[in-house]
Amino acid sequence: MQESFIETQAQLTDFIHEVGDSPWLAVDTEFIRERTYHPRLCLVQVANDRIATAIDPLALEDLTPLRDLLLDPGIEKVFHAARQDQEIFLNEWGALPSPVFDSQPAAALLGYGDQVGYGKLIQQVLKVELAKDHSRTDWSRRPLDKAQLRYALDDVIYLGQAYQKMKQALEKQGRLEWLKPEFETLTTETTYSLNPMDMWKKVKGRQHLKGAKLAVLQAIAAWREEQALARNLPRRWIIKDDVLLEIARRAPLNAQDLEKIRGVDGKFVRHNAAALTQRIQDALEIPRDQWPKDKFRANRPTPEQEAVLDVLSAALRLVAREAGLSPQAIASRKDLAALLNGEEKSPLRQGWRAQVAGKPLLELLQGKRRIELANGKLSLTRQ
Structure with a gap:
């Protein structure tokens, strides 16, 4: 297996030329999202049965050649648990690689277990034990050492090998066609769209609220999502779930009452009280028949x-x-x-x-x- 690390445009051009006629490519990404709303792409790994490379998007000014390669409809892109990788590409490029093969749902149909992790899948399919030393690496830090690159490349080298065995087994069992609707969902943009008005459903502890208070939670969770998206910050950096729940429970209608809630400081109140209390007021005026319903309770x-x-x-x-x-x-x-x-x-x-x-x-x-x-x-x- 020929291996490389790409950090120049010339290297990227040469790689694209070498793999452009591949029928399939194994793909993985490394990213961080602890400090941002959108994941920050830090590394893209790509491999076929002959060549594997790690591409550094932090060093390259133009990823268009890579974009064109991964959007080529004549090449099947192979992922494990594809949703996060696809979400990143959609955010970066405004388009989704297609067609795709996802080894995680494929593993379920082959009896390897539901939602099986990559390391366990490779162990079961290829009898290879992968190192776990760099699962918590900060992939934004440079330079990357040899052990980090080894870890990153293994993610696509063995994925490609497993894909070939799994696809053959699925075809033999007549189950490959069963997966097509799931794979098509992964290449549909609406799969990754978030409606701010639905974000209250992700707030832990929401089952303790009902009626108008649930309407307040819906409104302020939507406000938080809009703020996080606009400022590219994690939701919890705007306001934490437990504080959001307490605000919904008390439904303060002015800055003074908002500031009395534990976890809400003066700076937050100065910048957000007017908009937040207006959302609360509007939510309290929603007719009963339009209150959100928690399916968990209903x-x-x-x-x-x-x-x-x-x-x-x-x-x-x-x-x-x-x-x-x-x-x-x-x-x-x-x-x-x-x-x-x-x-x-x-x-x-x-x-x-x-x-x-x-x-x-x-x-x-x-x-x-x-x-x-x-x-x-x-x-x-x-x-």
Whole structure:
């Protein structure tokens, strides 16, 4: 395997020329986002079956050749857990590499486990133990030493090798087509769009609020998101979750009351009180029928529904065993509840999950199937 570190435009041009006709490229990124809203791209690793390189975006003035390479529709881009990498490319270039292959959902279909980490996947597929020494590296610091570059290059060298084995196995099992809808979602821009008015759903502890106070939380969480985006700062640097919850609970309508809340200092009040209290006032005037509803509270199963979910969970284990998959790779209890509630967007009504598990589970709910115990063994049989 030919390896390199690219930090000049000439080196980048030569690399693009060498790999431009590849049918696939393994891709990974290193970034930091502790001090910013958007991830800061610090390194891009790319490999095929012959060449691997780490490209330094902090040293290069123009990444257009790399952009054109990764946006080439004739090259399949291989990632592990692609969402973060794709989000970075969309933010940097305003476009998404396509088509893609993501080894994480592929691993689930091959029985390697749900949401499996990269190191564990490589160990299972290639029997290679990867070093973990640099998982907390500050990739923005220069120069990078040999050990850091070794760690970064291994991320794409072994990913490419695993991809070739996994794709062959998926084709042999007739499951590669099952993944296409998931891969297409990763190349759709709306997948990465955030609606500020939905950010209250990410605030820990929101279940302790209800009614108008939940409307206040929705409004001020949206305000925080807008501020974080505009200033390119982490949300918690604008205001922490626990403080946000307390503001929603008290709903202060003036600067004096806002400043009485623990965690809110005078500087924050001087710069933000007017805008924040106006958002609170507007939220308190929202009609009752327009208050946000927390699905966690609204869709809490009844005791009878919990019993049905237990039955569905047992059936799911039977279906998973037959398919050679882990139940967790197919559906969570929350997904089963969505199926039970008739939600059209339930994962069990979409793609391969509908084919493998959704259809037989619906038939169980409709009385067309039953769980049968015979000779100490459970099975899901047709009526």
